[in-house]
Amino acid sequence: MTELRDRLQKALADRYTIERELGAGGMATVYLAQDLKHDRPVAIKVLRPDLVASLGRDRFLAEIRVTARLVHPHILPLLESGDADGLLFYSMPYIAGETLRDRLRREQMLPVGEAVSLAIDVASALAYANGEGVVHRDIKPENILLAEGKPLVADFGIAHALSAAGGDRMTKTGLAIGTPTYMSPEQSQGKDVDGRSDQYSLGSVLYEMLAGEPPYTGATPQVVISKRMTDPIPSVRRIREPVPPWVDTALTRALAKEPVDRFATLSEFAGSLAPSEDEKLTYSGATETQPPRSLGWLPMVLGLVAVVAASLLWLGSGRNAAGAADTSVSRVAVFPFTVLGSDDVRYLGEGMVDLLSTALDGAGNWR
DSSP states (O other): OHHHHHHHHTTTTEEEEEEEEEESSEEEEEEEEEEEEEEEEEEEEEHHHHHHTTTTTHHHHHHHHHHHHHHHHHOOOOOOEEEEEEEEEEEEEEEOOOEEOOOHHHHSSOOOOHHHHHHHHHHHHHHHHHTTTOOOOOOOOEEEETTTTTEOSSSTTTHHHHHHHHHHHHHHHOSSSTTTTTOOOOHHTTTOHHHHHHHHHHHHHHHHHHHOSSOOSSHHHHHHHHHHHHSOOOOOGGGOTTSOOHHHHHHHHHHHHGGGOOOOOOOHHHHHHHHHHHHHHHHHHSSOOOOOOOOTTHHHHHHHHHHHHHHHHHHHHHHHHOOOOOOOOBBOOOOOOOSSGGGGHHHHHHHHHHHHHHHHHTTTTTO
Protein backbone atom coordinates (compact mmCIF):
# COMPACT_ATOMS: atom_id res chain seq x y z
CA MET A 1 0.00 0.00 0.00
CA THR A 2 2.96 2.32 0.57
CA GLU A 3 3.91 1.93 -3.10
CA LEU A 4 0.38 2.91 -4.18
CA ARG A 5 0.38 5.91 -1.86
CA ASP A 6 3.77 7.10 -3.11
CA ARG A 7 2.68 6.70 -6.71
CA LEU A 8 -0.52 8.67 -6.08
CA GLN A 9 1.30 11.39 -4.16
CA LYS A 10 3.81 11.87 -6.96
CA ALA A 11 1.05 12.10 -9.57
CA LEU A 12 -1.05 14.58 -7.53
CA ALA A 13 1.74 16.57 -5.86
CA ASP A 14 0.64 19.85 -7.44
CA ARG A 15 -2.90 19.54 -5.98
CA TYR A 16 -2.88 17.35 -2.89
CA THR A 17 -0.73 16.22 0.02
CA ILE A 18 -1.55 12.63 0.96
CA GLU A 19 -1.55 12.35 4.76
CA ARG A 20 -2.65 8.82 5.66
CA GLU A 21 -4.75 5.84 4.65
CA LEU A 22 -8.33 5.88 5.94
CA GLY A 23 -9.34 2.42 4.79
CA ALA A 24 -9.26 -0.16 2.03
CA GLY A 25 -11.92 -2.36 0.44
CA GLY A 26 -12.19 -4.91 -2.31
CA MET A 27 -12.13 -2.31 -5.07
CA ALA A 28 -10.40 0.80 -3.73
CA THR A 29 -8.24 2.44 -1.09
CA VAL A 30 -9.18 5.71 0.61
CA TYR A 31 -6.66 8.34 1.72
CA LEU A 32 -6.97 11.49 3.77
CA ALA A 33 -5.37 14.34 1.87
CA GLN A 34 -5.04 18.11 2.04
CA ASP A 35 -6.40 20.13 -0.88
CA LEU A 36 -3.55 22.61 -1.46
CA LYS A 37 -5.54 25.09 -3.53
CA HIS A 38 -8.51 25.39 -1.16
CA ASP A 39 -6.71 24.47 2.09
CA ARG A 40 -9.24 21.84 3.14
CA PRO A 41 -9.18 18.14 4.01
CA VAL A 42 -10.52 15.73 1.40
CA ALA A 43 -10.91 11.98 1.00
CA ILE A 44 -9.36 10.51 -2.15
CA LYS A 45 -10.48 7.08 -3.29
CA VAL A 46 -8.18 5.20 -5.68
CA LEU A 47 -9.31 2.13 -7.61
CA ARG A 48 -7.14 -0.95 -7.40
CA PRO A 49 -4.63 -1.02 -10.29
CA ASP A 50 -5.57 -4.58 -11.26
CA LEU A 51 -9.23 -3.54 -11.37
CA VAL A 52 -8.44 -0.61 -13.65
CA ALA A 53 -7.10 -3.06 -16.21
CA SER A 54 -10.60 -4.58 -16.47
CA LEU A 55 -12.34 -1.24 -16.96
CA GLY A 56 -13.03 0.98 -19.88
CA ARG A 57 -11.11 3.97 -18.52
CA ASP A 58 -12.86 6.63 -20.60
CA ARG A 59 -16.31 5.15 -19.96
CA PHE A 60 -15.65 5.11 -16.21
CA LEU A 61 -14.58 8.77 -16.15
CA ALA A 62 -17.60 9.74 -18.25
CA GLU A 63 -19.97 7.99 -15.84
CA ILE A 64 -18.25 9.66 -12.87
CA ARG A 65 -18.89 13.06 -14.45
CA VAL A 66 -22.61 12.23 -14.45
CA THR A 67 -22.41 11.51 -10.73
CA ALA A 68 -20.57 14.79 -10.11
CA ARG A 69 -23.67 16.68 -11.25
CA LEU A 70 -25.78 15.27 -8.41
CA VAL A 71 -26.56 17.97 -5.84
CA HIS A 72 -28.64 16.96 -2.81
CA PRO A 73 -28.39 17.70 0.93
CA HIS A 74 -27.98 14.00 1.72
CA ILE A 75 -25.48 13.13 -1.01
CA LEU A 76 -21.76 13.48 -0.38
CA PRO A 77 -20.63 15.55 -3.39
CA LEU A 78 -17.89 14.53 -5.79
CA LEU A 79 -15.16 17.19 -6.02
CA GLU A 80 -12.85 15.82 -8.69
CA SER A 81 -12.08 12.68 -10.66
CA GLY A 82 -9.45 11.69 -13.14
CA ASP A 83 -6.49 9.59 -14.20
CA ALA A 84 -3.26 10.09 -12.23
CA ASP A 85 -0.35 8.13 -13.67
CA GLY A 86 -2.72 5.36 -14.73
CA LEU A 87 -4.61 5.41 -11.39
CA LEU A 88 -8.33 6.19 -11.52
CA PHE A 89 -9.31 8.35 -8.55
CA TYR A 90 -12.01 10.67 -7.30
CA SER A 91 -12.08 13.04 -4.33
CA MET A 92 -14.85 13.92 -1.87
CA PRO A 93 -15.15 16.22 1.15
CA TYR A 94 -13.67 14.63 4.25
CA ILE A 95 -16.36 14.07 6.90
CA ALA A 96 -14.93 13.86 10.40
CA GLY A 97 -17.96 12.04 11.80
CA GLU A 98 -18.64 8.32 11.69
CA THR A 99 -20.36 5.90 9.37
CA LEU A 100 -23.64 4.21 10.15
CA ARG A 101 -21.61 0.98 10.43
CA ASP A 102 -19.53 2.54 13.24
CA ARG A 103 -22.73 3.50 15.05
CA LEU A 104 -24.26 0.04 14.68
CA ARG A 105 -21.08 -1.64 15.92
CA ARG A 106 -21.30 0.48 19.04
CA GLU A 107 -25.06 0.36 19.71
CA GLN A 108 -26.32 -2.56 17.56
CA MET A 109 -29.83 -1.04 17.37
CA LEU A 110 -30.98 2.55 16.90
CA PRO A 111 -34.05 4.20 18.45
CA VAL A 112 -37.04 3.50 16.21
CA GLY A 113 -37.77 7.14 15.43
CA GLU A 114 -34.15 7.92 14.58
CA ALA A 115 -33.75 4.84 12.38
CA VAL A 116 -36.89 5.68 10.40
CA SER A 117 -35.83 9.33 10.06
CA LEU A 118 -32.41 8.32 8.70
CA ALA A 119 -34.03 5.95 6.22
CA ILE A 120 -36.41 8.66 4.98
CA ASP A 121 -33.50 11.07 4.42
CA VAL A 122 -31.49 8.45 2.53
CA ALA A 123 -34.57 7.54 0.49
CA SER A 124 -34.93 11.17 -0.57
CA ALA A 125 -31.33 11.17 -1.82
CA LEU A 126 -31.80 7.90 -3.70
CA ALA A 127 -35.10 9.05 -5.22
CA TYR A 128 -33.43 12.22 -6.49
CA ALA A 129 -30.51 10.30 -8.01
CA ASN A 130 -32.82 7.70 -9.58
CA GLY A 131 -34.69 10.59 -11.19
CA GLU A 132 -31.38 11.70 -12.70
CA GLY A 133 -30.81 8.24 -14.11
CA VAL A 134 -28.28 7.11 -11.47
CA VAL A 135 -28.71 3.91 -9.42
CA HIS A 136 -26.36 3.62 -6.45
CA ARG A 137 -26.10 -0.22 -6.43
CA ASP A 138 -24.16 -0.40 -3.15
CA ILE A 139 -26.28 1.01 -0.32
CA LYS A 140 -24.93 -0.30 2.99
CA PRO A 141 -24.11 1.12 6.44
CA GLU A 142 -20.48 1.71 5.40
CA ASN A 143 -21.63 4.09 2.64
CA ILE A 144 -23.87 6.19 4.89
CA LEU A 145 -21.91 8.86 6.74
CA LEU A 146 -23.37 10.58 9.80
CA ALA A 147 -22.60 14.29 10.02
CA GLU A 148 -24.15 15.92 13.09
CA GLY A 149 -26.80 13.21 13.10
CA LYS A 150 -27.73 13.68 9.43
CA PRO A 151 -26.95 11.04 6.78
CA LEU A 152 -24.76 11.60 3.74
CA VAL A 153 -24.72 8.90 1.08
CA ALA A 154 -21.17 8.30 -0.16
CA ASP A 155 -19.83 6.60 -3.31
CA PHE A 156 -22.88 7.74 -5.21
CA GLY A 157 -22.89 6.30 -8.70
CA ILE A 158 -19.45 4.73 -8.32
CA ALA A 159 -20.83 1.19 -8.53
CA HIS A 160 -22.94 2.35 -11.46
CA ALA A 161 -19.84 3.69 -13.21
CA LEU A 162 -17.91 0.50 -12.50
CA SER A 163 -20.72 -1.61 -13.92
CA ALA A 164 -21.10 0.58 -17.00
CA ALA A 165 -17.37 0.65 -17.64
CA GLY A 166 -16.62 -2.97 -16.81
CA GLY A 167 -19.62 -4.87 -18.13
CA ASP A 168 -18.95 -8.58 -18.66
CA ARG A 169 -15.28 -8.09 -17.94
CA MET A 170 -16.08 -7.35 -14.28
CA THR A 171 -18.01 -10.60 -14.01
CA LYS A 172 -15.15 -12.57 -15.51
CA THR A 173 -12.72 -11.19 -12.93
CA GLY A 174 -14.95 -12.54 -10.16
CA LEU A 175 -15.52 -9.08 -8.66
CA ALA A 176 -19.15 -8.52 -7.69
CA ILE A 177 -20.42 -4.96 -7.68
CA GLY A 178 -22.41 -4.49 -4.52
CA THR A 179 -22.49 -6.12 -1.08
CA PRO A 180 -24.26 -9.52 -0.80
CA THR A 181 -25.86 -8.77 2.58
CA TYR A 182 -27.77 -5.78 1.16
CA MET A 183 -27.92 -6.65 -2.54
CA SER A 184 -31.30 -7.07 -4.18
CA PRO A 185 -32.18 -10.50 -5.61
CA GLU A 186 -32.08 -9.21 -9.18
CA GLN A 187 -28.68 -7.60 -8.65
CA SER A 188 -27.24 -10.79 -7.17
CA GLN A 189 -28.46 -12.61 -10.31
CA GLY A 190 -26.68 -10.15 -12.59
CA LYS A 191 -29.89 -8.73 -14.04
CA ASP A 192 -30.50 -5.11 -15.02
CA VAL A 193 -31.48 -2.99 -12.02
CA ASP A 194 -33.33 0.25 -11.38
CA GLY A 195 -34.27 2.33 -8.33
CA ARG A 196 -36.22 -0.58 -6.85
CA SER A 197 -32.89 -2.34 -6.29
CA ASP A 198 -31.69 0.61 -4.19
CA GLN A 199 -35.04 0.42 -2.37
CA TYR A 200 -34.36 -3.21 -1.44
CA SER A 201 -30.89 -2.34 -0.16
CA LEU A 202 -32.19 0.58 1.91
CA GLY A 203 -34.90 -1.68 3.32
CA SER A 204 -32.19 -4.11 4.43
CA VAL A 205 -30.26 -1.29 6.10
CA LEU A 206 -33.36 -0.02 7.91
CA TYR A 207 -34.16 -3.56 9.04
CA GLU A 208 -30.67 -3.82 10.55
CA MET A 209 -31.01 -0.45 12.31
CA LEU A 210 -34.22 -1.69 13.94
CA ALA A 211 -33.45 -5.38 14.55
CA GLY A 212 -29.70 -5.32 15.16
CA GLU A 213 -29.01 -7.58 12.19
CA PRO A 214 -29.84 -7.69 8.45
CA PRO A 215 -32.96 -9.58 7.35
CA TYR A 216 -30.86 -12.48 5.99
CA THR A 217 -27.57 -13.65 7.48
CA GLY A 218 -25.25 -16.56 6.83
CA ALA A 219 -21.69 -17.83 7.05
CA THR A 220 -20.98 -17.09 3.38
CA PRO A 221 -22.34 -14.72 0.73
CA GLN A 222 -23.75 -17.75 -1.08
CA VAL A 223 -25.81 -18.72 1.98
CA VAL A 224 -27.16 -15.17 2.31
CA ILE A 225 -28.15 -15.03 -1.35
CA SER A 226 -29.81 -18.44 -1.12
CA LYS A 227 -31.87 -17.40 1.93
CA ARG A 228 -32.88 -14.20 0.20
CA MET A 229 -34.20 -16.15 -2.76
CA THR A 230 -36.03 -18.89 -0.84
CA ASP A 231 -36.82 -17.85 2.76
CA PRO A 232 -39.96 -15.86 3.69
CA ILE A 233 -39.52 -12.14 4.32
CA PRO A 234 -38.92 -11.81 8.08
CA SER A 235 -41.09 -9.47 10.14
CA VAL A 236 -39.04 -6.96 12.12
CA ARG A 237 -41.74 -6.82 14.82
CA ARG A 238 -40.99 -10.44 15.72
CA ILE A 239 -37.61 -9.24 16.92
CA ARG A 240 -38.55 -5.76 18.13
CA GLU A 241 -42.22 -5.39 19.00
CA PRO A 242 -42.22 -1.58 19.54
CA VAL A 243 -41.62 -1.05 15.80
CA PRO A 244 -44.90 0.43 14.48
CA PRO A 245 -46.97 -1.87 12.26
CA TRP A 246 -46.86 0.48 9.26
CA VAL A 247 -43.03 0.42 9.33
CA ASP A 248 -43.09 -3.38 9.38
CA THR A 249 -45.55 -3.38 6.46
CA ALA A 250 -43.40 -0.95 4.47
CA LEU A 251 -40.28 -3.04 5.08
CA THR A 252 -42.02 -6.22 4.00
CA ARG A 253 -42.97 -4.62 0.71
CA ALA A 254 -39.55 -3.01 0.13
CA LEU A 255 -37.91 -6.40 0.69
CA ALA A 256 -40.15 -8.23 -1.78
CA LYS A 257 -38.23 -10.70 -3.90
CA GLU A 258 -39.65 -9.37 -7.17
CA PRO A 259 -39.13 -5.68 -8.05
CA VAL A 260 -42.72 -5.41 -9.29
CA ASP A 261 -43.97 -6.20 -5.77
CA ARG A 262 -42.03 -3.31 -4.18
CA PHE A 263 -42.96 0.35 -4.11
CA ALA A 264 -42.80 1.95 -7.53
CA THR A 265 -40.38 4.62 -6.27
CA LEU A 266 -38.26 5.37 -3.25
CA SER A 267 -40.43 8.41 -2.57
CA GLU A 268 -43.38 6.06 -2.09
CA PHE A 269 -41.30 3.92 0.24
CA ALA A 270 -40.32 6.99 2.29
CA GLY A 271 -43.95 8.12 2.45
CA SER A 272 -45.05 4.72 3.73
CA LEU A 273 -42.63 4.97 6.66
CA ALA A 274 -44.52 7.96 8.02
CA PRO A 275 -47.90 7.08 9.58
CA SER A 276 -51.22 8.47 8.41
CA GLU A 277 -53.19 10.44 10.98
CA ASP A 278 -55.51 7.48 11.55
CA GLU A 279 -52.57 5.09 12.05
CA LYS A 280 -50.88 7.55 14.39
CA LEU A 281 -53.97 7.92 16.57
CA THR A 282 -54.75 4.19 16.59
CA TYR A 283 -51.21 3.13 17.41
CA SER A 284 -50.61 5.79 20.07
CA GLY A 285 -53.95 4.98 21.67
CA ALA A 286 -53.09 1.29 21.82
CA THR A 287 -49.59 1.65 23.20
CA GLU A 288 -49.50 4.89 25.08
CA THR A 289 -48.98 4.51 28.81
CA GLN A 290 -52.08 5.64 30.65
CA PRO A 291 -51.49 8.71 32.83
CA PRO A 292 -51.49 8.15 36.60
CA ARG A 293 -54.92 8.47 38.12
CA SER A 294 -55.65 11.31 40.46
CA LEU A 295 -54.47 10.66 44.01
CA GLY A 296 -57.01 13.06 45.53
CA TRP A 297 -58.54 10.16 47.49
CA LEU A 298 -55.26 9.30 49.18
CA PRO A 299 -55.49 11.73 52.15
CA MET A 300 -59.02 10.49 52.88
CA VAL A 301 -57.91 6.83 52.96
CA LEU A 302 -54.90 7.55 55.15
CA GLY A 303 -57.07 9.63 57.43
CA LEU A 304 -59.51 6.74 57.77
CA VAL A 305 -56.66 4.39 58.67
CA ALA A 306 -55.45 6.86 61.27
CA VAL A 307 -58.94 7.11 62.81
CA VAL A 308 -59.26 3.33 63.02
CA ALA A 309 -55.85 3.03 64.62
CA ALA A 310 -56.60 5.79 67.11
CA SER A 311 -59.94 4.19 68.03
CA LEU A 312 -58.26 0.87 68.72
CA LEU A 313 -55.67 2.56 70.89
CA TRP A 314 -58.40 4.40 72.86
CA LEU A 315 -60.42 1.23 73.36
CA GLY A 316 -57.38 -0.65 74.57
CA SER A 317 -56.28 2.06 76.95
CA GLY A 318 -59.86 2.41 78.30
CA ARG A 319 -60.10 -1.29 79.16
CA ASN A 320 -56.79 -1.15 80.96
CA ALA A 321 -57.85 1.88 82.93
CA ALA A 322 -61.05 0.13 84.02
CA GLY A 323 -58.95 -2.74 85.35
CA ALA A 324 -60.74 -5.39 83.35
CA ALA A 325 -60.13 -8.81 84.81
CA ASP A 326 -60.32 -10.54 81.46
CA THR A 327 -56.76 -10.77 80.28
CA SER A 328 -57.49 -12.94 77.23
CA VAL A 329 -55.92 -11.74 74.02
CA SER A 330 -57.98 -11.08 70.90
CA ARG A 331 -56.06 -11.77 67.71
CA VAL A 332 -56.81 -9.98 64.51
CA ALA A 333 -55.22 -10.77 61.14
CA VAL A 334 -54.62 -7.86 58.79
CA PHE A 335 -54.27 -8.90 55.17
CA PRO A 336 -52.79 -6.86 52.30
CA PHE A 337 -55.23 -4.48 50.67
CA THR A 338 -56.02 -4.61 46.95
CA VAL A 339 -55.41 -1.18 45.49
CA LEU A 340 -57.73 -0.53 42.55
CA GLY A 341 -55.54 2.11 40.96
CA SER A 342 -52.47 2.51 38.81
CA ASP A 343 -49.11 0.91 39.56
CA ASP A 344 -47.95 4.20 41.05
CA VAL A 345 -49.99 3.61 44.25
CA ARG A 346 -49.86 -0.17 44.66
CA TYR A 347 -47.24 0.17 47.39
CA LEU A 348 -49.96 1.65 49.66
CA GLY A 349 -51.50 -1.81 50.09
CA GLU A 350 -48.50 -3.01 52.09
CA GLY A 351 -48.05 0.32 53.85
CA MET A 352 -51.56 0.22 55.29
CA VAL A 353 -51.00 -3.30 56.64
CA ASP A 354 -47.89 -2.15 58.52
CA LEU A 355 -49.67 0.91 59.91
CA LEU A 356 -52.70 -1.03 61.20
CA SER A 357 -50.61 -3.91 62.58
CA THR A 358 -48.44 -1.51 64.56
CA ALA A 359 -51.51 0.26 65.92
CA LEU A 360 -53.17 -3.03 66.97
CA ASP A 361 -50.03 -4.20 68.75
CA GLY A 362 -50.34 -1.20 71.07
CA ALA A 363 -54.11 -1.43 71.67
CA GLY A 364 -54.33 -3.36 74.91
CA ASN A 365 -55.22 -7.01 74.41
CA TRP A 366 -55.42 -6.75 70.67
CA ARG A 367 -52.75 -8.55 68.74
